Amino acid sequence: MTEKRLRILVVDDEPQIRKLLKVSLGAHGYEFDEATTGADGVVRAATFKPDLIIIDLGLPDMDGKDVVKAIRDWSQTPIIVLTVRDQEQEKIDALDAGADDYVTKPFSMGELMARMRVSLRRAASSETEPVLSCGDLVIDLVGRRVSVGGREIKLTPTEYELIKVLAQHRGRVLTHKQLLKAVWGSTYVEDTHYIRVYIGQLRRKIEENPAQPRYIITESGVGYRLMCHN
Structure with a gap:
């Protein structure tokens, strides 16, 4: 029996970022889905049922923080937000909205993969360990x-x-x-x-x-x- 591939949803309107993530995540054995708008991201989060979501805060139709809040209304799926380096308050607001972590643009795939592993591991483990x-x-x-x-x-x-x-x-x-x-x-x-x-x-x-x-x-x-x- 083959092991279930973990599903990653990327919500980002930049084609080059989505392409980079699609290739890199696919090479690491993840199943990939993408959305280019916040509204579509919320829909894809419900239908694709990802194990982890990566959301860019600068989306064309709505603020990425509002996407996080919308998903948090019904899901505890780990969420990592992508921000530009100088958006300190944006990071704070995104985390307070329910994001699990953030990675600053430009980012290295090594850093993103490490953050993903931590978030996925934490989601899989029980928070009631003695x-x-x-x-x-x-x-x-x-x-x-x-x-x-x-x-x-x-x-x-x-x-x-x-x-x-x-x-x-x-x-x-x-x-x-x-x-x-x-x-x-x-x-x-x-x-x-x-x-x-x-x-x-x-x-x-x-x-x-x-x-x-x-x-x-x-x-x-x-x-x-x-x-x-x-």
């Missing part, structure tokens, strides 16, 4: 314990909640607003200084070299990502 492993970093959700290299780390309740949220979405960038809402609640979504303080404290406890973190990575101006080194 123990979350990220390289040497282990978070025991039942015992509320955190260890690095077998050594237990003493965390405050807030530090624990922050590392737990990052670990539950490991590999994915979380915006300041998403982290604040998850850890402190919706009344704190503008208080980004909380995040900086607690991330600094976590790094001092978890990272071998807090100035050059391996686990908690800053996505400049956007948020943070927990990277696993398995």
Whole structure:
């Protein structure tokens, strides 16, 4: 019995981008479908039933963020958005709208494929695992314990909640607003200084070299990502 090929839907109005992705993804064994407008992208997402969707934010008929929102109304399929490098607020808005990750144009296929693998792996794994492993970093959700290299780390309740949220979405960038809402609640979504303080404290406890973190990575101006080194 042949293994099911994973399906990728690309929503982008640039023919050269679609051609590049069609050839590259096909060479990696993915099944490919495409749409050139946001409206068609929403329809194709429903009919093609992709395992992952790649959406350009600059579409001719509607904003890519609105496509993300429309799909999120009925689907939790992983979504990666394509943005131009200087659109920091666009990245934040797309992630807050429900995108899982972003890749900046011009992008390398290696970077895009890595982001895709992380998103697909996360979608396939259960979010209710009792123990979350990220390289040497282990978070025991039942015992509320955190260890690095077998050594237990003493965390405050807030530090624990922050590392737990990052670990539950490991590999994915979380915006300041998403982290604040998850850890402190919706009344704190503008208080980004909380995040900086607690991330600094976590790094001092978890990272071998807090100035050059391996686990908690800053996505400049956007948020943070927990990277696993398995």
